[in-house]
Amino acid sequence: MRFKYSICYPNKEDIEYHDKPISGDEALEIAKNYPWEQQLNLFYSLDEDKICFNPSLDFGCLENGLSFCLTAEFDKTKELQFSLWYNRPKKVKTFFGLFGESEKMIVDDVRSYNLQDSLSYLKSFVEGEYQQVEKLFN
Numbered sequence: 001m002r003f004k005y006s007i008c009y010p011n012k013e014d015i016e017y018h019d020k021p022i023s024g025d026e027a028l029e030i031a032k033n034y035p036w037e038q039q040l041n042l043f044y045s046l047d048e049d050k051i052c053f054n055p056s057l058d059f060g061c062l063e064n065g066l067s068f069c070l071t072a073e074f075d076k077t078k079e080l081q082f083s084l085w086y087n088r089p090k091k092v093k094t095f096f097g098l099f100g101e102s103e104k105m106i107v108d109d110v111r112s113y114n115l116q117d118s119l120s121y122l123k124s125f126v127e128g129e130y131q132q133v134e135k136l137f138n
Helices: 024-033 036-045 115-126 130-137
Strands: 002-008 016-023 056-061 067-074 080-093 101-113
Touching: 002 024, 016 024, 024 056, 024 115, 036 067, 036 080, 056 115, 067 115, 080 115, 080 130, 101 115, 101 130, 115 130
Parallel strands: none
Antiparallel strands: 002 016, 002 056, 056 067, 067 080, 080 101
8 A cells, every 4th residue: 555644843834745655664664763752842842822733643545545643742751652543434323313324534533652552553554454443443
């Protein structure tokens, strides 16, 4: 599978989009080697009104439109942790279930994952092991 990705910086209003297709292995390397702590230190050094985003990487699959995002923050002990965001089709009840179910693209998130676990879920995503990723949100 091929992916595109985007980067959110603490000090930049505009999201940086990378539309040149990359492989799953390249996506994993980008996330693994990203300067998470450096970007978080920048985040916490900015005046509150100057902060644009938490440091984030979002990977979108070009074949099926699913995406997976890692967003970094420090916990209370200054340990790196992540919230994980997953955008995928999900069955939802229409008008309180009176009209049955339909499929919509839904973004769910979970919090408080370390880098190693976050990369493990990203690996499952880029390898198309969506059932493994779905376990996070059930």
